[in-house]
Amino acid sequence: xxxxxxxxxxxDEGHRLQTRHGQVEFRVSMKYIHDFIPSGQKLRILDLGxxxxxxxxxxxxxxxxxxxxxxxxxxxxxxxxxxxxxxCWPGDxxxxxxxxxxxxxxxxxxxxxxxxxxxxxxxxxxxxxxRVTRAGGMIxxxxxxxxxSVVTYAFRQHHAGELLEEGxxxxxxxxxxxxxxxxxxxxxxxxDRLRKKAGLERVKIIAADGPADxxxxxxxxxxxxxxxxxxxFQMATCERPELLGASxxxxxxxxxx
Numbered sequence: 428x429x430x431x432x433x434x435x436x437x438x439d440e441g442h443r444l445q446t447r448h449g450q451v452e453f454r455v456s457m458k459y460i461h462d463f464i465p466s467g468q469k470l471r472i473l474d475l476g477x478x479x480x481x482x483x484x485x486x487x488x489x490x491x492x493x494x495x496x497x498x499x500x501x502x503x504x505x506x507x508x509x510x511x512x513x514x515c516w517p518g519d520x521x522x523x524x525x526x527x528x529x530x531x532x533x534x535x536x537x538x539x540x541x542x543x544x545x546x547x548x549x550x551x552x553x554x555x556x557x558r559v560t561r562a563g564g565m566i567x568x569x570x571x572x573x574x575x576s577v578v579t580y581a582f583r584q585h586h587a588g589e590l591l592e593e594g595x596x597x598x599x600x601x602x603x604x605x606x607x608x609x610x611x612x613x614x615x616x617x618x619d620r621l622r623k624k625a626g627l628e629r630v631k632i633i634a635a636d637g638p639a640d641x642x643x644x645x646x647x648x649x650x651x652x653x654x655x656x657x658x659x660f661q662m663a664t665c666e667r668p669e670l671l672g673a674s675x676x677x678x679x680x681x682x683x684x
Contacts, residue, residue: 431542434609435499440538441479447646447654451661452636452676453481456537456567458662459633459680460486463533463565473531473559475520475552476538480506483513494531496523498539521551529561536568537678544604544611546621553625557683566627566681573602573612575640575675615672618679627681633665634674641675 443449460482464470469490474483477495479502487493488511496518497503507515516525520539534556543549556566577600581587590596595603602612615632622629639646639661646654664670671677 430607430609432499432501436501439479440502441481441505444481446643447649448636448639448643451639451646451658454658455633455635455661455665456569456678457482457485459631459678460533460535460567463680464491470532471530473526473534473556475523475534475536475556476541477506477513477515477535478502478538480509480511480513482535482537484509484511487511487513494526496520496526521548521555523555523559526559528558529564531560532564534560534564534566536566538569540568541571541610544606544608546624549611549621550624553621553627557625557627560683562683564683565630566683568618568622568679568681569635570613570618570677570679571610572672572674572677573600573614573617574673576602576610576612579641615677618677622679622681625681626684628684629679630682631666631680632671633678633680634661634667634671635665635676635678637661637665637670637674639675 444453469492471492472486474493474495477483477497480495483493483495483506494514494516495506496516497506498519500517503515503517506513518525520536536552536556539552540549543552560566577596581590581596597603601614604611646657649657
């Protein structure tokens with residue numbers, strides 16, 4: 428069992444997206460997915476790194492033809508056990524040989540880039556996503572952000588000293604991740620570099636959750652009306668450039684030309 432599989436034996440991604448901070452990310456992301464689904468049309472959607480089906484299942488229930496690819500056996504088994512109308516495959520986002528060229532209208536890359544290290548592996552995932560997406564189709568690529576990790580782990584949890592001493596943080600506080608790490612944290616310039624190398628056109632880039640991950644306790648203390656106001660706030664501000672880099676999660680919305 429890989430380190431990633433061991434991690435997801437304990438970590439329930441489906442549950443995370445049901446928490447209030449996770450719901451902000453999910454609802455904002457779904458809003459933008461729906462923005463690229465023409466009214467009344469049913470699309471072919473690929474969910475790479477589908478987990479237990481947080482996005483696959485609701486999109487399938489809307490009538491779209493959804494294919495889910497998931498690397499972690501436990502997650503895939505949980506998705507299959509839901510008995511939804513989702514075509515499930517075990518697989519790695521870097522190798523989708525079992526899927527034909529140009530077969531999807533929308534491809535979601537909502538997990539793999541969190542865990543792939545270095546441009547080579549990330550670009551391999553982009554290459555496959557680009558190959559299986561039709562010309563003019565959309566690719567939604569999600570990342571976890573560097574400054575969020577530095578603020579929360581290095582400083583809030585008081586690990587900054589050891590991380591700097593071990594060379595895990597650069598002089599300008601960029602996380603130096605390696606193959607043994609579970610997550611790869613990026614900055615906006617990293618995202619832009621990868622997009623250009625992948626040969627994809629940016630349509631929009633959004634902060635899916637903005638400050639939500641920083642204020643989990645406060646979100647949980649809100650009544651329903653106030654929480655709905657916060658969700659509206661995040662939807663209204665998620666494209667603002669001055670707020671993007673500080674978000675926990677970013678979604679780069681890309682078109683295959």
